[in-house]
Amino acid sequence: MADLFDSGAAQPDRPEPKRPLADRLRPKNLAQVIGQEQVLGAEAPLGVMLASGSLSSLIFWGPPGVGKTTIARLLADETDLHFVQISAIFSGVADLKKVFEAAKIRRQNGRGTLLFVDEVHRFNKAQQDGFLPHMEDGTILLVGATTENPSFELNAALLSRSQVLVLERLSLVDLELMTQRAEQELGRALPLDADARDALQEMADGDGRSLLNLIEQVSAWKVDKPLNRDALATRLMRRAAKYDKSGDEHYNLISALHKSVRGSDPDAALYWYARMLEGGEDPRYLARRLTRMAVEDIALADPQAQAVCLQAWETYERLGSPEGELALAQAVIYLALAPKTNAGYMAYNAARRLAKQTGSAPPPKHILNAPTGLMKEQGYGEGYDYDHNAEDGFSGQNYFPDGVKHPVLYQPVERGFERELKRRVEFFAKLRTQRNS
Incomplete structure (x- = not known):
């Protein structure tokens, strides 16, 4: 009897799997x-x-599913370079040596090599440095792909x-254009109404590969009439939004939240706050950042x-x-709706700069204890x-x-309560001038 588990047995009637x-x-x-x-x-460029x-x-720096690998492969075709693809996740020093040796032989035979390195940021500093001599002598033309900020993850020498x-x-x-191409390839329209079609594309979250995978699932469904948004949501699990709590998305979204608050837009501020929560951000981190904004x-x-x-932070801790x-x-x-000023922030920074410039200059003797x-x-x-003994409770002393000439560090603005502080600053400045004239 033939071995049913013999993977080498000829099976001429089995159709080739569809790509x-x-x-x-x-x-x-x-x-x-x-x-x-x-x-x-x-x-x-x-x-x-x-x-x-x-x-x-x-x-190439960008999120998943936007064409980094495809563009690299097509660049090799356009420039008649041999295309080699490796992943930094699965490749080590030995693999790189083999790639470089093969590229040298190829170059001696008159053909260049485009080396595409996926997730290039996963290579350590020494491995990244290993590319440099082969890039400089023309053995390879490097095309790296990364989802992380190259400024932080790649060596300066490689970036240069x-x-x-x-x-x-x-x-x-x-x-939508990708959806239309997919329907042409499939030979039929997707069984979705217009609203559900929009929802399908929203689920892809800007990722073309994800969209095509979703389309492949939907196209296989046997339905009597086009599905609406709710029916689609029942059948498909919505893709989680891309959010890395320790990476670029974390810093990009907190920056968006902070600037929306600074720009007095409560709707945008709430949106970015919600985006961070939906991405799994720790509310305590957000509480700390909100306090910083205040x-x-x-x-x-x-x-x-x-x-x-601080009260909102404490409420969160209790609830x-x-x-x-x-x-x-x-x-x-x-x-977001509060009046804004950075006068205190600017005054503090100016005071720090002045403190550095004046070094260890002592206070004037008249304000030292004896x-x-x-x-x-x-x-x-x-x-x-003693100021309490002076007229208006203000001596005007230096x-x-x-x-050190008396500087003007704090310059309040005409907004909110700081409008009142501005009035007080001007009042004391006028008195100081009078007392010292």
């Missing part, structure tokens, strides 16, 4: 690439390089020999803002999630005017080191 839709729709040339016009256009016949080493090109997440217009951007224009943040997150949301709204006879003999405390 995945994403593979079947892979562009054949750069003109077929969807999106990335800012990189591929006639006046864009790659368009100019190809037109001039001079392609340099490149780093490459041009960083930013690939963007695909727009809904791009995803100190940095609102400050004395509304002294209550800090208290609101926990999800109820406590509402208290933080209310703090977001309060901060607990001993020797210190009195040295003039400590001599000539000090409190800066001798020889």
Whole structure:
């Protein structure tokens, strides 16, 4: 009896597996690439390089599913370079040596090599340095791909020999074009109404590969009539939004939240706050950052803002999630609508700079205590005017080191409570001038 588990047995009647839709729709040339016009256009970096016949080493920086691998492969075709692809996740020093040796032989035979390194940021410093001599002598033309910020993850030496090109997440217009191409390949329209079609593209979250995988699932369904958004949501699990709590997305979104608060837009601020929570951000981190915003951007224009943040933080600690997150949301709204000033922040920085410039200059003797006879003999405390005994409770004396001209560090603005502080600053400045004239 034949061995039923013999994988080597001939089975001529078994049909060849159908290639995945994403593979079947892979562009054949750069003109077929969807999106990335800012990189591929006639006046864009790659368009100019190809037109001039001079392609340099490149780093593609962008989210998953936007065409980094596809564009690299097509660049090799356009420039008649041998395409070699490796992943930094699965490759080590020995693998790199083999790649470099093969590229040297290929070069001796008159053919260049385009080496595409996926997840290039996963290589350590020594491994990244290993590319440099082979890039410099022309053995390889490196095209690296990374989802992480190259400024933080790649060596300066490698970056100096490459041009960083930013690939963007695909727009809904791009995803609709990709959907139409998929339907042409499949030979039928997707069984979705217009609203469900939009929902499918939203689920892809700017990732073309993800969209094609979703389309492949949907196209296999046997349904009597087009599905609506709710029916689609029942059948498909919504893709989780891309969010790395320790990477670029974390810093990008907190920056968006902070600037929305500073820009007095409560709707945008709430949106970015919600995006971070949906991505799994720790609410305590957000509570701390909200308090920082109150100190940095609102400050004395509304002294209550800090208290609101601290109370919201304490409420979260007592209630926990999800109820406590509402208290933080209310703090977001309060901060966004509060009057803004950075006068205190600027004054503090100016004071730090002045402190560095003046070094260890001592206070003037008239404001020093004199607990001993020797210190009195040295003039400590001599000539000090007790402000409570002065007219208006203000002596107008100098409190800066001798020889340091009285600077204006704090310059309040005409907003919120700081308007009142500005009035007080001007009042005391006028009195000081009168007392010292």
